[in-house]
Amino acid sequence: MADPAGPHEPAAIVPPVAVERPAHAVRTLVVAALIVISILALAVVLARIVDLLLIILVAIVFAEGVRPLTNRLADARLPRAAAIGVVYAGFILLLAVLITVLVQPIVDEAKTLAHNLPSYQASLQSTVASWQQALNLGGSGSPNIGNTLAGSLDTAKNVLLTIGGYIVGVLVNLVLVLVVGFLWLITSDRLKHFVVDLLPPRHQGLAADILREMGQRMGGFLRATAINMVVVGILTGVASAALGLPSPVLLGIFAGLTAAIPLVGPFLGIIPPLLLGLTLGVGHAVLVVIVLLVVQLLDANLVIPQVMNRVVSLPALAVVVSLLIGGALAGLIGALLAVPVASALQVVLLRVVVPYVHTTQGRHDEAYARAYTPLSAADEPGPSGGGRRRTPR
Numbered sequence: 001m002a003d004p005a006g007p008h009e010p011a012a013i014v015p016p017v018a019v020e021r022p023a024h025a026v027r028t029l030v031v032a033a034l035i036v037i038s039i040l041a042l043a044v045v046l047a048r049i050v051d052l053l054l055i056i057l058v059a060i061v062f063a064e065g066v067r068p069l070t071n072r073l074a075d076a077r078l079p080r081a082a083a084i085g086v087v088y089a090g091f092i093l094l095l096a097v098l099i100t101v102l103v104q105p106i107v108d109e110a111k112t113l114a115h116n117l118p119s120y121q122a123s124l125q126s127t128v129a130s131w132q133q134a135l136n137l138g139g140s141g142s143p144n145i146g147n148t149l150a151g152s153l154d155t156a157k158n159v160l161l162t163i164g165g166y167i168v169g170v171l172v173n174l175v176l177v178l179v180v181g182f183l184w185l186i187t188s189d190r191l192k193h194f195v196v197d198l199l200p201p202r203h204q205g206l207a208a209d210i211l212r213e214m215g216q217r218m219g220g221f222l223r224a225t226a227i228n229m230v231v232v233g234i235l236t237g238v239a240s241a242a243l244g245l246p247s248p249v250l251l252g253i254f255a256g257l258t259a260a261i262p263l264v265g266p267f268l269g270i271i272p273p274l275l276l277g278l279t280l281g282v283g284h285a286v287l288v289v290i291v292l293l294v295v296q297l298l299d300a301n302l303v304i305p306q307v308m309n310r311v312v313s314l315p316a317l318a319v320v321v322s323l324l325i326g327g328a329l330a331g332l333i334g335a336l337l338a339v340p341v342a343s344a345l346q347v348v349l350l351r352v353v354v355p356y357v358h359t360t361q362g363r364h365d366e367a368y369a370r371a372y373t374p375l376s377a378a379d380e381p382g383p384s385g386g387g388r389r390r391t392p393r
Contacts, residue, residue: 054333055173059180061340063188064219065226066091070185084185088178102249109247116246123279188215210351214344221340225260228299232259235295236269243288245276259299262319262339266296314343 046053066087073083196207237252245251255269270292277288314322319339326338 050330054330054337055176056180057337057341058173058333059177060184061218061222061337062177063181063184064215065222066181067185067215067219081186084182088182102253105249106253109250113247113250120246120276120279124275127278127281127285206351210347213347213351217343217347218340221343229256229259232256232266232269232295232299235299236273236292239291239295240273240288243273243277243284243291244280245273245288247276251276260336262323263316264323266299270296314339314346318342318346 069087070080070083073086074080078086192208192211196204196211199207233252233256236255237248240248240251251273254272258265258269261268270289273288273292274285277285319342322338322342323335326334326336326341328334330337
């Protein structure tokens with residue numbers, strides 16, 4: 001009997017539905033790849049022009065350092081370009097006098113130091129050997145401290161002898177620094193006004209104040225560092241000559257240059273005089289250390305609080321971290337520029353970032369942004385080295 005419903009037809013085969021990948025996922029991958037390539041390209045470009053960027057940054061710091069003097073001359077109704085020219089002429093004249101006075105002693109002492117190095121090393125080894133024997137430290141398994149210090153003396157000699165070459169390299173770049181610094185002094189006011197004018201009117205006053213304080217911090221650091229270098233260099237050179245150490249001019253210049261490095265610079269400046277003092281005897285070396293430590297203590301307690309803490313109020317940890325980052329990025333020049341750059345960034349942190357964070361937390365304390373007074377002639381710094389706080393209004 002036939003099925004009234006008719007013969008069964010085979011079920012239709014439904015093709016699998018293709019899952020389409022969202023188009024935005026592909027675009028996201030392409031955009032991510034382009035971002036990575038752009039970052040790598042930017043890193044390559046920055047690596048190639050890092051030296052030029054450092055020179056520009058040095059020029060800006062130098063320009064901010066001499067800006068107060070150019071402003072005073074400009075206030076005396078001297079055209080701004082002429083005021084900058086007068087300051088530059090005085091700086092070049094001072095530099096020429098220093099070179100005339102110091103070049104010949106540097107050359108003579110460098111030749112003498114290189115010639116007498118073997119005898120210095122022999123004297124140092126003999127002194128250390130007698131010292132080890134007196135303290136019963138000369139066993140077969142003990143390290144040869146004399147040879148180690150003799151090698152260190154050779155390293156110190158090489159460092160002292162490279163001072164002349166280092167100064168020549170600085171003078172070569174000094175021309176570019178002076179040119180860029182001159183252009184910065186001429187155009188920076190208009191550039192700052194242009195940047196400030198891009199902001200909303202209610203923020204323009206604060207932005208102009210922040211830019212001014214950043215310039216004061218960087219320029220003040222340069223002036224304070226220069227004063228500190230001169231004081232440490234002269235005192236160390238005079239002390240080395242009074243103690244009968246060889247090459248006192250080189251030792252003074254080296255101590256002055258290392259004084260530009262915060263925290264660790266004073267200890268680096270003592271090492272060459274200590275090694276040369278050991279060539280004259282242990283007692284003489286101890287006297288050298290005592291005298292130079294007194295010099296460093298006088299500098300740390302009299303000069304630095306007066307000229308450095310007035311413009312730089314960075315915590316010690318921030319100084320160390322900035323030195324490490326600057327040294328890792330750009331070597332010695334990076335370490336020297338790290339502190340003024342960090343000091344300028346501190347202004348942005350305290351006067352922009354912190355108030356913004358307070359605002360996002362619901363604390364509308366507008367007086368906080370006015371609590372850090374910019375360092376200027378009208379506002380004397382407080383004992384802590386930072387700007388004197390205003391009374392919140």
